[in-house]
Amino acid sequence: xxxxDLAEAVSVLRDEVLETAEHGDRDPPGSEFFEALLRxxxxxxxxxxxxxxxxxxxxxxxxxxxxxxEVVLADAEMVFDRMVIAVHRALRDPEDQLVVIxxxxxxxVTVARVVAMAAVARASRARAARLREEMxxxxxxxxxxxxxxxxxxxxxxxxxxxxx
Amino acid sequence: xxxxxxxRVAGDTNVGKVRSTNEDSMILEPRLxxxxxxxxxxxANAGDIASQMARDAIRxxxxxxxxxxxxxxxxxxxxxxxxxxxxxxxxxxxxRHGMGTTVVACLVVDPDHLVIxxxxxxxxxxxxxxxxxxxxxxxxxxxxxxxxxxxxxxxAERHPYKNVLSRNLGARPETRVDLVDVEVLPGDxxxxxxxxxxxxxxxxxxxxxxxxxxxxxxxxxDLIELALRGGGGDNVSTIVLEAPxxxxxxxxxxxxxxxxxxxxxxxxxxxxxxxRGLPKNPIVRGLSPDEALELIGLSLCQAIFHDxxxxxGVNVWTFAQNLAGGWxxxxxxxxxxxxxxxxxxxxxxxxxxxxRSADTQLGFLLDVAVSRALVVAELALxxxxxxxxxxxxxxxxxxxxxxxxxxxxxxxxxxxxxxEDPDAAQPWVDRPTIPFLRPDRPVTNSGVSDEVSDAMAKTxxxxxxxxxxxxxxxxxxxxxxxxxxxxxxxxxATAVLQAREIYGxxxxxxxxxxxxxxxxxxxxxxxxxxxxxxxxxxxxxAKVLLALSTAHQRLVGATxxxxxxxxxxxxxxLREVQAITGELRDQVASAEKRRAALExxxxxxxxxxxxxxxxxxxxx
Numbered sequence: 001x002x003x004x005d006l007a008e009a010v011s012v013l014r015d016e017v018l019e020t021a022e023h024g025d026r027d028p029p030g031s032e033f034f035e036a037l038l039r040x041x042x043x044x045x046x047x048x049x050x051x052x053x054x055x056x057x058x059x060x061x062x063x064x065x066x067x068x069x070e071v072v073l074a075d076a077e078m079v080f081d082r083m084v085i086a087v088h089r090a091l092r093d094p095e096d097q098l099v100v101i102x103x104x105x106x107x108x109v110t111v112a113r114v115v116a117m118a119a120v121a122r123a124s125r126a127r128a129a130r131l132r133e134e135m136x137x138x139x140x141x142x143x144x145x146x147x148x149x150x151x152x153x154x155x156x157x158x159x160x161x162x163x164x
Numbered sequence: 165x166x167x168x169x170x171x172r173v174a175g176d177t178n179v180g181k182v183r184s185t186n187e188d189s190m191i192l193e194p195r196l197x198x199x200x201x202x203x204x205x206x207x208a209n210a211g212d213i214a215s216q217m218a219r220d221a222i223r224x225x226x227x228x229x230x231x232x233x234x235x236x237x238x239x240x241x242x243x244x245x246x247x248x249x250x251x252x253x254x255x256x257x258x259x260r261h262g263m264g265t266t267v268v269a270c271l272v273v274d275p276d277h278l279v280i281x282x283x284x285x286x287x288x289x290x291x292x293x294x295x296x297x298x299x300x301x302x303x304x305x306x307x308x309x310x311x312x313x314x315x316x317x318x319x320a321e322r323h324p325y326k327n328v329l330s331r332n333l334g335a336r337p338e339t340r341v342d343l344v345d346v347e348v349l350p351g352d353x354x355x356x357x358x359x360x361x362x363x364x365x366x367x368x369x370x371x372x373x374x375x376x377x378x379x380x381x382x383x384x385x386d387l388i389e390l391a392l393r394g395g396g397g398d399n400v401s402t403i404v405l406e407a408p409x410x411x412x413x414x415x416x417x418x419x420x421x422x423x424x425x426x427x428x429x430x431x432x433x434x435x436x437x438x439x440r441g442l443p444k445n446p447i448v449r450g451l452s453p454d455e456a457l458e459l460i461g462l463s464l465c466q467a468i469f470h471d472x473x474x475x476x477g478v479n480v481w482t483f484a485q486n487l488a489g490g491w492x493x494x495x496x497x498x499x500x501x502x503x504x505x506x507x508x509x510x511x512x513x514x515x516x517x518x519x520r521s522a523d524t525q526l527g528f529l530l531d532v533a534v535s536r537a538l539v540v541a542e543l544a545l546x547x548x549x550x551x552x553x554x555x556x557x558x559x560x561x562x563x564x565x566x567x568x569x570x571x572x573x574x575x576x577x578x579x580x581x582x583x584e585d586p587d588a589a590q591p592w593v594d595r596p597t598i599p600f601l602r603p604d605r606p607v608t609n610s611g612v613s614d615e616v617s618d619a620m621a622k623t624x625x626x627x628x629x630x631x632x633x634x635x636x637x638x639x640x641x642x643x644x645x646x647x648x649x650x651x652x653x654x655x656x657a658t659a660v661l662q663a664r665e666i667y668g669x670x671x672x673x674x675x676x677x678x679x680x681x682x683x684x685x686x687x688x689x690x691x692x693x694x695x696x697x698x699x700x701x702x703x704x705x706a707k708v709l710l711a712l713s714t715a716h717q718r719l720v721g722a723t724x725x726x727x728x729x730x731x732x733x734x735x736x737x738l739r740e741v742q743a744i745t746g747e748l749r750d751q752v753a754s755a756e757k758r759r760a761a762l763e764x765x766x767x768x769x770x771x772x773x774x775x776x777x778x779x780x781x782x783x784x
Contacts, residue, residue, distance in 0.1 A: 050543055053477050060478070069728055073721060080717050084710060094702035098709050102692050105713040109688055112724040113681045119724075119731040123672045126734035133741040140748040147755040154762035 030075035032058035076111035174381035175403035181396035187211035197272030206263030218246035250334030264334035294676030350410035360400030477540035484544035649715035663722035
């Protein structure tokens with residue numbers, strides 16, 4: 001591996017990968033994933049402590065702000081796609097390319113896992129809510145039956161009184 | 165429900181909504197470890213007789229010979245005995261001629277090993293880690309023609325004889341029995357059923373109920389209910405066997421007992437926080453001591469509790485970020501945050517020590533988990549501090565740029581004064597430039613060279629060799645990866661097809677989806693390290709990793725897309741159910757109005773035949 005500081009070398013590619021010029025002062029879509037990549041490169045190693053937590057936090061934050069899961073996933077894919085192009089051009093040493101590609105894949109895969117887990121959690125919440133609704137329906141049906149019986153009784157009583 | 169060698173078993177049967185008699189029979193014999201579902205057939209009420217005769221013959225055979233023969237031979241011979249018994253009865257009585265029965269039987273050899281034997285179209289399924297696998301294959305004429313290559317799957321689907329059985333008990337004195345050995349893992353579920361279940365319920369719904377985690381007796385009852393809701397056009401029977409769960413892991417203990425023990429200590433936590441002076445910290449200035457304790461102390465207690473329950477650190481992370489982020493935005497000092505965190509650390513430490521003195525093992529596990537939570541909080545604070553540092557950095561860079569611009573302007577002015585030559589007025593200024601290349605198309609794999617292809621094949625061979633023999637899903641992912649990476653067109657459709665292949669039928673919950681993503685992650689890690697081991701130039705290795713990583717990213721993206729797709733119906737169904745609840749509420753409200761009106765009317769009816777004092781009153 002060369003002596004290049006990979007985190008620094010990749011951080012130079014930020015504008016290219018994220019198209020910062022298109023987004024003015026705002027954070028461009030996918031910037032959180034690019035930051036996570038820089039962090040992964042800084043820490044190094046096969047597993048990056050805290051990476052999943054940081055990505056979990058940023059993905060949930062975006063979902064909470066109203067972005068759909070598909071959009072978040074698409075942003076992560078965009079960062080991946082552009083990174084692999086940019087890395088091939090910007091880094092001369094193949095060993096450096098290997099490290100960056102591996103980290104980029106790790107980030108993309110982790111984002112996908114977090115998004116999938118968010119969808120699963122949403123489905124579980126919907127399932128639980130549906131069970132609650134069904135229980136409420138059962139209670140409402142019981143109430144309705146009782147009301148019908150009371151109404152029938154009251155109607156009979158009224159008819160009898162009128163007759164008398 | 166019965167308990168068989170720690171295995172939980174339950175069964176249920178129902179005549180269905182159309183038939184008048186139940187021709188299904190079952191055996192649930194925990195003492196013998198024998199569980200059987202039989203589905204009888206034949207006119208003049210002979211179906212139920214056939215299934216009952218076969219049932220009795222199989223049970224008697226196993227009862228008399230259990231322990232004298234290996235399980236496979238015993239089960240096969242018992243089913244043969246059932247067939248002989250039904251055949252003899254059908255020959256003896258003209259009205260019963262042609263009667264028969266299907267059978268699917270399970271013999272529990274030990275808690276880790278079952279033998280399944282079957283004839284006909286009654287089925288056995290295995291639910292493992294959220295995935296439903298068919299253990300049997302229907303013995304129909306069409307299936308056998310497909311097996312021999314005489315029919316395609318499409319032709320089989322439309323074939324008029326697709327439901328005609330090729331084998332059953334009773335057609336001949338002897339029949340061919342298919343046997344399957346099943347190595348049972350902790351938590352596995354095996355289900356036996358007649359065609360009245362799978363003929364009237366989707367595989368997805370069966371898998372959902374079987375994987376629900378409910379007790380086997382509830383599962384059996386729900387499966388019957390499912391078939392009845394689907395039309396109930398046939399007799400339906402099912403038996404559910406559940407292997408004992410594995411011993412609880414440390415994380416399970418923390419999630420359950422640990423989280424509860426922690427939550428029970430919350431008052432103690434608040435007391436210590438009060439004694440340590442939490443209400444005097446500048447961050448909570450202006451709040452009453454009780455408010456301060458509740459806002460900070462109780463929130464952290466809750467956050468740790470929820471993180472212990474879910475084995476995550478998200479709640480503590482959010483707590484720390486909100487606490488410090490708000491304070492920093494108001495221009496607060498770091499020392500106040502540090503002081504507060506130190507108090508909270510001490511409180512947590514004392515609580516954990518107290519739990520540890522009461523229960524050493526639980527205390528140790530909780531110590532690790534709570535320490536992790538506190539480290540997560542510190543990491544969140546570290547992130548905020550880094551953010552602040554970056555803001556300062558940006559300001560400094562801005563100031564530096566302004567200064568550089570001023571120097572440029574001065575240099576230009578000086579040059580204009582010194583020389584009348586217009587070219588000389590353009591001074592040379594050294595500025596860093598950022599390479600900018602706008603990618604105008606998404607990356608696609610336009611095929612790989614032979615050299616890379618060979619290297620990739622070597623990588624995958626090493627990766628497969630390094631995969632655990634039982635990690636079937638990882639191997640499946642590796643195969644899918646290779647297919648996607650070798651796809652010359654580089655289109656996304658291949659990835660989607662492969663993702664569908666590995667996704668199979670899964671429940672949309674952690675047990676169903678997590679193993680898949682674990683397998684994808686393992687495959688990523690194994691391929692990345694295998695690339696390092698192949699004999700190739702660094703450039704080739706980089707190309708191989710690029711191809712595999714791109715394939716991996718496509719595969720993971722497509723798999724996540726499938727998860728998203730599978731989760732959509734849950735929201736739709738919820739909205740439908742909510743609409744029905746709304747209608748019911750309206751009906752209850754209008755019935756209530758009607759009832760109230762009638763009561764008022766009733767109360768004002770006066771019986772004129774009675775004396776004044778007893779005529780009733782007006783109720784308003």
